[in-house]
Amino acid sequence: MTTFYQLLFSGFALGCVYALVALGFTVIYRSSQVINFAQGSLLALGAYMVSWFAIDKSLPFGLAVLAAIGVCVLVGVVFQRLVLRWVAGQPVFVIVMITIGLSIVIDASVSAKFGANPRLLGDPWSSSAVHPGGVTLIWAKIWTIVTVFGVLLGFFLFDRYSRYGLAMRATAADEEAAMAVGVPTRRVFALAWGVAGAVATVGGFFLATFPNQLDPSISAVALLAFPAIILGGLDSPAGAVVGGVTIGLVEELTKGYQPAHASWLGTNFYVIAPYVVMILVLMVKPYGLFGRAPVERI
């Protein structure tokens, strides 16, 4: 039973990070119907920036995180204002391809600046943990859960009650109608990219905390958040959270039990377990658990 609680805890912590990554995707998808393939690269950039500010520039950790968030928000907003505004109205695939181009540029720049070897993150927790009832609770993971809940709560309050949150929801519902009633849609798009950059930074550095490490492979983690966003439905932030936590739990529980109980599924089955779950769910609900089926004109 201890193993089960242990897996539940680590799965939940991992799921919280996936929820953040998924939220980054959802915010951009809602505003422009584009999946941002550069989200993983933003995660890596954010984590490396935290490490750079905290260690190379010896800022206090909290300040380093804020500075890193600033950098990622800037990258997101500048990319939106400088590049994406010129391709508004082009087919979705073209815009998706452009985000892939951005991800190639960011990945290569990060590896040019920091190299391929693992780096210290500069976080205050390292591998310290508490052990209530035989279960090892790593401090970094406890902080992951607490922070992610804080960020998610902040986002939902912003989305629900602030002026710009309303503007974002209006633009998501109908861009032209929103523009017609005076919503500054261009600023909303830039804002969406800014939010995506900010949540990517937070997600990125929690991904790199113990027992993981900070290396360039972090950008591939975003691929594992795809099942999370699909599970929840692409256009639903609440779905992103539910999907993220589910996928995190599925992954950790599979990692813990599959080698002993279902070894015929092969080694490292936990890597693809989220995708298997995703395909099964989509067979039943093609727009995810919380997504809306679009109503179509003929």
Place this chain on the structure above:
Amino acid sequence: MSSEVRVLGRTVSAAGLIAAGSVVAAAALTVALPFMLNAFWLSTLVFILIYAIAALGLNVLTGYTGQVSLGHAFFLAVGAYTAKVLGGDHQLMALIWIPAAGVVAGLCGLIVGPVALRLRGLYLAIVTIGIVFIGQHIFLNVDSLSGGPQGTAIPSVQIGAGAQCQPSCSVDFSQGTSLGGATIDHNALYYYLSLFILVLGMLFVRNLVRTRTGRALQAVREREVAASLMGINLVRTKLAAFVISSFLAGVGGALFGSYLSFVRPQSWDLILSISFVAMIIVGGIGTVWGPLLGAIFVAGTPTVLNHYADSVPFLQHGSSSGGLSINEFSSIFYGALIILFLVLEPRGVVGLAGRAIALAQRLARGPAIPPSTPLPSQQSA
């Protein structure tokens, strides 16, 4: 009139003559290329042609039918492993295993199809990412098929009567051959084979899109609901697109594996799939020439950049920690190029070529013809 010439009893405009001449010249150049290039350029070209075959398939699915798939790498893998089983384990002829690779991949497309029928747009794209990961997992774990993580050998193409025959009547593509005194090495053999298959594929796609099935594919792309209301069978049409796409991917994968002679399961990854999407988008989505032009850009650019990076002064060899290495420089350049290119010309290389041709025609006609005056070529037609 000076812009008209009589050829073989037909009146042809000078522009038409130039066009026909350049087509003939291009064809001659294409055939002669292996004798003009060194091994590096020729091998780059072979990869471009093989990629173009697979991209052609994806273009039928994504470009003409509007179904985005990021699972293309999986079907290439199926093709390559079919080649391994039939050509390597069972010693069959290449004339059998190349088409068979396509057929087996096509059948896999038929299995994946039903998943796709339920989904649309980016949901489909992400589920097909799942297919890549699940496929890689299977290939990594089924050693008898793929050799596990260590990889497996894919047989080289052999045409002729097989091992019993003397070397004079069979051609082993890994050895090269000589024809009338001229030596044709293994790069050149693969070049001609890939070129032949690509041309067949392009003719097939060009004709396909003009048929009933082809128009059905495009109707589904434009508006699924309207297409089905007009009596188009969505299930059959989408499955057809998946099968054609996977078939070409399988053939491309078999050639790819055979040309490399050795493949690992890790190489059939999402990045490979993404590069095929990049090819058709950069080349020109939903066009016959798009996949080839895109393959030249996507597969050619990084190779050429790496090749010439030696002469850029501030770059370092190898990827030591820190410092801009050649690979990183070419990646940054390549990514920026994709962004810039699509911002300036979202229709891709084909769109760019269209602009260039229109410009050339304007220049050829001369600048000062008022729009109301009929053009000389129209009068004679």
